[in-house]
Amino acid sequence: MGQDPYLFTNKMYIMKKLFFALIFLPLIINSQNFKIKYEYEVPNGARIYYELKTNGEYSEFSNLMATESDKQNVTLYSNDKKFFVLKDLKDNLLISTDFLGRKRIIIKDSLNILNWQLVNNSNKTILGIECEMAKASFRGRNYIAYYNPNIKIQDGPWKFQGLPGLILEIYSEDDEYRYQAIEISKIPTFPVQKINYPKDNLYSWSSFKQLYINYVDNLISYFKTEKKETGFTDYYKINKPEIIHEKAQTGNGIEY
Amino acid sequence: MKNVFFALAFMLVGTFAFANTEVTSENDLLFSRCCEITLVDIATCDSVTVTACRTTITEACDAAYTKAKAAVSTIGD
Numbered sequence: 001m002g003q004d005p006y007l008f009t010n011k012m013y014i015m016k017k018l019f020f021a022l023i024f025l026p027l028i029i030n031s032q033n034f035k036i037k038y039e040y041e042v043p044n045g046a047r048i049y050y051e052l053k054t055n056g057e058y059s060e061f062s063n064l065m066a067t068e069s070d071k072q073n074v075t076l077y078s079n080d081k082k083f084f085v086l087k088d089l090k091d092n093l094l095i096s097t098d099f100l101g102r103k104r105i106i107i108k109d110s111l112n113i114l115n116w117q118l119v120n121n122s123n124k125t126i127l128g129i130e131c132e133m134a135k136a137s138f139r140g141r142n143y144i145a146y147y148n149p150n151i152k153i154q155d156g157p158w159k160f161q162g163l164p165g166l167i168l169e170i171y172s173e174d175d176e177y178r179y180q181a182i183e184i185s186k187i188p189t190f191p192v193q194k195i196n197y198p199k200d201n202l203y204s205w206s207s208f209k210q211l212y213i214n215y216v217d218n219l220i221s222y223f224k225t226e227k228k229e230t231g232f233t234d235y236y237k238i239n240k241p242e243i244i245h246e247k248a249q250t251g252n253g254i255e256y
Numbered sequence: 257m258k259n260v261f262f263a264l265a266f267m268l269v270g271t272f273a274f275a276n277t278e279v280t281s282e283n284d285l286l287f288s289r290c291c292e293i294t295l296v297d298i299a300t301c302d303s304v305t306v307t308a309c310r311t312t313i314t315e316a317c318d319a320a321y322t323k324a325k326a327a328v329s330t331i332g333d
Contacts, residue, residue, distance in 0.1 A: 073292055075296070
């Protein structure tokens with residue numbers, strides 16, 4: 001009696017699946033490639049979801065989606081250009097994006113911008129993972145972070161990194177900005193983008209800062225010239241985690 | 257006598273005019289309406305908030321929205 005051709009094809013299919021599973025399963029299990037989904041909360045009530053893909057040496061942080069605020073006077077708008085934060089831990093390189101109105105600026109930083117202070121006996125469980133506490137000051141705000149030392153990846157959301165483990169939660173002490181991990185999964189691999197921007201297109205943090213201050217000052221001058229004599233006082237305020245233009249970012253903002 | 261009379265009369269008119277201006281200004285402030293508009297970037301969650309006060313809420317919100325929109329759509333150099 002000859003072999004049933006259907007059974008033979010089915011067996012081949014299972015064998016093929018098993019073969020690939022055996023080849024790739026150890027890669028998945030031992031992989032240090034993680035995908036973490038973070039929820040980001042800001043004072044105006046809007047929320048953004050971000051994704052961090054990291055292999056321990058290189059990571060990409062980008063936005064997934066945003067949800068509207070419950071407040072009626074808060075409206076979402078979109079810039080045409082993509083937002084991202086790339087970290088190359090081997091080369092100590094941090095590439096991030098920021099915006100001056102609609103213009104996107106690509107900023108080149110080093111990774112040594114955070115000076116962490118580890119805090120003992122202040123653990124917290126996030127997504128069922130035991131995390132330890134650390135504190136740092138970063139560009140005008142104090143932050144509290146929770147990281148897991150068992151996940152040996154010195155990475156985290158946005159520009160945060162440098163702790164002896166993956167950061168799962170971080171918030172500013174004034175409680176204005178908060179990143180919270182809501183999903184974590186191992187991924188097989190992801191393509192690493194070559195960080196190769198022409199020098200002319202990259203700004204250092206200090207040059208971007210100066211550009212930002214000039215931009216805000218010019219905007220206020222323009223508002224002042226545009227404003228008719230109403231007899232009323234108007235205010236312009238920027239809400240941003242990094243304090244660059246202190247007057248525009250604190251209190252009611254700039255009066256014009 | 258005539259001069260003294262005119263001087264006093266002008267002073268009296270001036271006093272009333274000054275008092276009247278002050279009352280109008282107070283009324284303006286009493287009836288001002290303020291509006292706060294926040295525009296949030298969906299990629300960074302950075303935002304701008306403009307607060308404008310005008311005599312009506314519509315005027316205030318229009319002024320605040322126009323300025324907030326200008327702040328996020330101007331192309332910075």
